[in-house]
Amino acid sequence: MKRPTIADVARQAGVTKAAVSFALNGQPGVSAATRERILAIADEVGFKPSSAARALSDGKSGAFGLIIDKPARTLGIEPYFTQLISGIQDELSQRHVMLLFTHAEDQAAEIEMYRTWWAQHRVDGVFVVDLQVRDRRVAALEELGMPAVVVGTPRGAGSLPAVWQDDRAATAILVGHLAGLGHQRIARVGGFPRYWHSKLRTDALARVAEAAGIEVVSVTADYTAEHGVEATRALLDREQPPTAILYDNDVMAVAALSAAQRAGLAVPDDLSIIAWGDSALCELVHPSVTALRWDTVEAGTQAARLLNLAAEGAEVGSYQEGPPELMVRESTGRWRQNGS
Amino acid sequence: MKRPTIADVARQAGVTKAAVSFALNGQPGVSAATRERILAIADEVGFKPSSAARALSDGKSGAFGLIIDKPARTLGIEPYFTQLISGIQDELSQRHVMLLFTHAEDQAAEIEMYRTWWAQHRVDGVFVVDLQVRDRRVAALEELGMPAVVVGTPRGAGSLPAVWQDDRAATAILVGHLAGLGHQRIARVGGFPRYWHSKLRTDALARVAEAAGIEVVSVTADYTAEHGVEATRALLDREQPPTAILYDNDVMAVAALSAAQRAGLAVPDDLSIIAWGDSALCELVHPSVTALRWDTVEAGTQAARLLNLAAEGAEVGSYQEGPPELMVRESTGRWRQNGS
DNA sequence: TCGAAACACTATACCGGTTTAGTGTCAACG
DNA sequence: CGTTGACACTAAACCGGTATAGTGTTTCGA
Numbered sequence: 001m002k003r004p005t006i007a008d009v010a011r012q013a014g015v016t017k018a019a020v021s022f023a024l025n026g027q028p029g030v031s032a033a034t035r036e037r038i039l040a041i042a043d044e045v046g047f048k049p050s051s052a053a054r055a056l057s058d059g060k061s062g063a064f065g066l067i068i069d070k071p072a073r074t075l076g077i078e079p080y081f082t083q084l085i086s087g088i089q090d091e092l093s094q095r096h097v098m099l100l101f102t103h104a105e106d107q108a109a110e111i112e113m114y115r116t117w118w119a120q121h122r123v124d125g126v127f128v129v130d131l132q133v134r135d136r137r138v139a140a141l142e143e144l145g146m147p148a149v150v151v152g153t154p155r156g157a158g159s160l161p162a163v164w165q166d167d168r169a170a171t172a173i174l175v176g177h178l179a180g181l182g183h184q185r186i187a188r189v190g191g192f193p194r195y196w197h198s199k200l201r202t203d204a205l206a207r208v209a210e211a212a213g214i215e216v217v218s219v220t221a222d223y224t225a226e227h228g229v230e231a232t233r234a235l236l237d238r239e240q241p242p243t244a245i246l247y248d249n250d251v252m253a254v255a256a257l258s259a260a261q262r263a264g265l266a267v268p269d270d271l272s273i274i275a276w277g278d279s280a281l282c283e284l285v286h287p288s289v290t291a292l293r294w295d296t297v298e299a300g301t302q303a304a305r306l307l308n309l310a311a312e313g314a315e316v317g318s319y320q321e322g323p324p325e326l327m328v329r330e331s332t333g334r335w336r337q338n339g340s
Numbered sequence: 341m342k343r344p345t346i347a348d349v350a351r352q353a354g355v356t357k358a359a360v361s362f363a364l365n366g367q368p369g370v371s372a373a374t375r376e377r378i379l380a381i382a383d384e385v386g387f388k389p390s391s392a393a394r395a396l397s398d399g400k401s402g403a404f405g406l407i408i409d410k411p412a413r414t415l416g417i418e419p420y421f422t423q424l425i426s427g428i429q430d431e432l433s434q435r436h437v438m439l440l441f442t443h444a445e446d447q448a449a450e451i452e453m454y455r456t457w458w459a460q461h462r463v464d465g466v467f468v469v470d471l472q473v474r475d476r477r478v479a480a481l482e483e484l485g486m487p488a489v490v491v492g493t494p495r496g497a498g499s500l501p502a503v504w505q506d507d508r509a510a511t512a513i514l515v516g517h518l519a520g521l522g523h524q525r526i527a528r529v530g531g532f533p534r535y536w537h538s539k540l541r542t543d544a545l546a547r548v549a550e551a552a553g554i555e556v557v558s559v560t561a562d563y564t565a566e567h568g569v570e571a572t573r574a575l576l577d578r579e580q581p582p583t584a585i586l587y588d589n590d591v592m593a594v595a596a597l598s599a600a601q602r603a604g605l606a607v608p609d610d611l612s613i614i615a616w617g618d619s620a621l622c623e624l625v626h627p628s629v630t631a632l633r634w635d636t637v638e639a640g641t642q643a644a645r646l647l648n649l650a651a652e653g654a655e656v657g658s659y660q661e662g663p664p665e666l667m668v669r670e671s672t673g674r675w676r677q678n679g680s
Numbered sequence: 681t682c683g684a685a686a687c688a689c690t691a692t693a694c695c696g697g698t699t700t701a702g703t704g705t706c707a708a709c710g
Numbered sequence: 711c712g713t714t715g716a717c718a719c720t721a722a723a724c725c726g727g728t729a730t731a732g733t734g735t736t737t738c739g740a
Contacts, residue, residue, distance in 0.1 A: 003459050005726055016690055021728060031688060048459035052401065053726035055392035056695045063440075082422070089442055098462065100403075101441040102429055119343050119388035121696095122438065225624055251620065258626040280591065284565055285625055286598040345696055356720055361698060371718060393696035396725045461726095682740095690733075696725105703720075709713090 004045045012045070013038045024049070055121060063098040064088075064307055065123040067110050069130065070103065079250075079279040080296055081129075084151065087300020088127065095308060097124075107132075111140045118146045124311040125149070127303055131156050131196045147310040149303045153196040154318060161310060162318045163303045167197075170292055170324050171204040174274060175212055177290075177326055178244050182335040183272065185215040187242035189231045189252055192220050198248065201276070205246070217242065221252060228252025229259040236263075236271075243335045244272035250279045253289050257331060268333030278327050287330030294324045344385045352385070353378045364389070395461060403438040404428075404647055405463040407450050409470065410443065419590075419619040420636055421469075424491065427640020428467065435648060437464075447472075451480045458486045464651040465489070467643055471496050471536045487650040489643050493536040494658060501650060502658040503643045507537075507544040510632055510664050514614060515548050517630075517666055518584050522675040523612065525555040527582035529571045529592055532560050538588065541616070545586070557582065561592060568592025569599040576603075576611075583675045584612035590619045593629050597671060608673030618667050627670030634664045 010020045015034065022029040023038035030038070041047075055061045066088070068081060085101065092099055100123055104110040114137070117123045125147030128137055138158045141148045150157040154164040178186055188205055191198035202218045209216035219235065221227035228247060235242055247253035253275035257267055265271050267287055275282055278293035302319045309316045350360045355374065362369040363378035370378070381387075395401045406428070408421060425441065432439055440463055444450040454477070457463045465487030468477055478498040481488045490502040518526055528545055531538035542558045549556035559575060561567035568587060575582055587593035593615035597607055605611050607627055615622055618633035642659045649656045 003461070006728095007726075017727075018691080018729080019689060022689090025728085027729095029688070034688080046455065046459060048456055049728095050396070050726055051460040051462050052392045052395035053695090054728075056390070056396050056697085056726080057728045059695075061392065085441070086443070093442065098440050099442060100438050101425070102433065102439060103426070115386070116388055119386060120391040121343070122391050225620060251624070255624050258624055261626045280565060281621065281624075284591070284595050284598055284621075286601050346698095347696075357697075358699080358721080359719060362719090365698085367699095369718070374718080390696055393725090394698075396696080396727085397698045399725075684738085686737075687735085688733105689735100691731085693730080694728085698724085700723080701721085704718095706715105706717085708715085710711105 003050075004047045006047070006049065009038065009042050009045065009047050012041050059121065060311075061121050061124050062096065063100050063123050064092065064304070064311075065100040065102075065114075065117055065126040066129070067113055067126070068103045069105070069107060069110050079281075080277065083296035084129075084300040084303075087297035087302075088304045089300075090297070091301045091304035091308070097308070107136060111137055114140060114144065114146060118144050125307045127151055127307065128160070132194050133196055133199060134194070135196075147307060149307040149310065151299065151303050153200060154320075155200060156196050157318075161306050161316045163299050163306065163321060164318060165197075165294065165321045166323065167200050167204040168208065170276075171201065171208045173324070173326050174246060174276075174292060175205070175208045175214065177328070177332065178272065178274070179212055179214060181244075181272065181332060183214070183244045184335070185240060185242045186244045186246065187235045188216065188218045188246040188248070189221050189228055189235075189256070190218055190248045191223055201248065215240075221248075223249050223252060225251055225255035228255045232256040232259060236260075236265075242271075244274065244332065246274050246276060248276050250275045250277055250281045250289070250291065253291070253331075254281055254285050257285060257287075257289060267331050269336070272332040272335070274332055282327070282329065290329045290332040291327050292324045293327050295322060298322070343390075344387045346387070346389065349378065349382050349385065349387050352381050399461065400651075401461050401464050402436070403440050403463050404432065404644070404651075405440040405442075405454075405457055405466040406469070407453055407466070408443045409445070409447060409450050419621075420617065423636035424469075424640040424643075427637035427642075428644045429640075430637070431641045431644035431648070437648070447476060451477055454480060454484065454486060458484050465647045467491055467647065468500070472534050473536055473539060474534070475536075487647060489647040489650065491639065491643050493540060494660075495540060496536050497658075501646050501656045503639050503646065503661060504658060505537075505634065505661050506663065507540050508548065510616075511541065511544040511548045513664070513666050514586060514616075514632060515545070515552055515554065517668070517672065518612065518614070519552055519554060521584075521612065521672060523554070523584045524675070525580060525582045526584045526586065527575045528556065528558045528586040528588070529561050529568055529575075529596070530558055530588045531563055541588065561588075563589050563592060565591055565595035568595045572596040572599060576600075576605075582611075584614065584672065586614050586616060588616050590615045590617055590621045590629070590631065593631070593671075594621055594625050597625060597627075597629060607671050609676065612672040612675070614672055622667070622669065630669045630672040631667050632664045633667050635662060638662070 006017050006020050010017045019030050020038050023035040051062055128148050128150045131153050148160050150160050150162040154162050190202055193199045219231050221231045253273055257273050260267055275289050275291040278291035282289035282291045299321050306316050346357050346360050350357045359370050360378050363375040468488050468490045471493050488500050490497040490500050494502050494504040530542055533539045559571050561571045593613055597613050600607055615629050615631040618631035622629040622631045639661050646656050
């Protein structure tokens, strides 16, 4: 099946390509009657402008990119990215912009991909996730002059606009909940401190807990189930084990829950568990896991909105996400001082 | 930062655009010395051919598409698609082909997106998933003459090549496992029969169970946790409840496990649970869930390989996935006839 | 009634590649 | 010595849009 071009439409309408272009793009230069006739013909033959030709002509590709630098196979269970992508699509599909999605082995490969994309005019801009403390991507993007939006943290984004969360407020909600249940010694299993979001949350927890007079210890893990379990075991083996543990994602929280049960601990009677980031997973397990729910879909939508503006050359500021909601479930309970 | 074009390279090398094109694409027409000089200059200035110009010229976009017609926000926990995409990327990135990923509200919207993509030369082909018994996408794609590969079922794919599983063999593995544990009455919570993969699995189970002299009942659900729990309740309320239940995905299996525990049932002593499709989720919960593991990443890679061939105009056949592996865990056990 | 402006449209350059036809140089061969 | 052919390269057309300059007709005002 041959795909009709603008020349085909022009021939049928008895006008030139330019007239068709004017009619389709709402430009002045054609009469209302002619415009309607052209539109009808274009619709009838199913004409859609070639994205390649348009891109070549106006220099815009009509696509944005998103690269994740983890191997996607370990990423299956994390709902974060799927939700983020969903939100991005909600906004992009309205504007008929496409999303190029891929993953890279490491940051160097990711930057190389940015260079290629930009040189090839493949994308008009990119979403940057998982910003690290010593992140070379931001500088690379700034050097390229490539529109970009950072998702997840306000720090380290340089001149790039960001969509970010208020970790301090969120932490206050969590600590308030646990303090209200009588917990005095809590722990956190976070991501590696090389990630800005991990570092910021660690700092926030330290501050908030200190203000509340609560003892806190933070350890790090790599977001996988195995690491989560291992970190938990180490925490519980301490002389003064925590009575509640906060996990930086749902997978570690659920894995730790399972491990605690196997070890004969009752949740929440012996140990309270809480997850930063909600998902169906938290609801599914028994007992269900108390979690902080962020509107990740909305974050994606806002990121897409910002990137659209940035790609159009506008000066854009950052966007702060709305506060999270604490989904109180069965895994957090009152601390009863049976033991010590 | 200006992005160098082929004309810039040509000027620096003191040759024409054509010579540069020949040199870069390994075509004859330039001497070895000139070729080397051109390549060096191109490399030095960081020249990458504009994908738009190339697409316009040779009619190939250098991208494939994948549309999922479920809202992505309900899809976060399912590892299937992330793994599939991972496998696809493994193959595509080697060939410098991009993946356009999006979701559509329904099949009509999906078909409309295909039409648009094809008319716009956005993609050179698409991956089709979740084939339905009365699926209009296959006919639409055939009519468009758009290269496509169906993932998941050999039936209903029409003239399109497919990557598919041997449901019969897989079912035999499952039934063999359960029969070996003494189960005589098993149930299956499958997807809706309008999906080919659901229908085929239902048929396969009926046949295999009959041959093994085992009683079987299949009910349908929508793959969500809620439906899985509901279907389970209905099955257990029967006069002759099944002693083992097979779920069509991990989410339903895990949700049912949780629900059974809440209802005071012991797994696997009172009920065995098994999932079609493995994931970290199955390992994380307590007791861990026995599951059939498919190499979904490999399926994605093979699908990408087929689509590459199809897009180049080759006649391609289908590819049958390797057999699955049964991951025997804690949720299946010997049936003890305490009750009846 | 004439000139100017507004309008509707055409002709054409242009984006950055690929590809085909064409040109000039040189070596080989009868 | 003249023809042929291979070689290395140039010139230009082409892909399918958008944008700009230009042209012919109508309308309006003085």
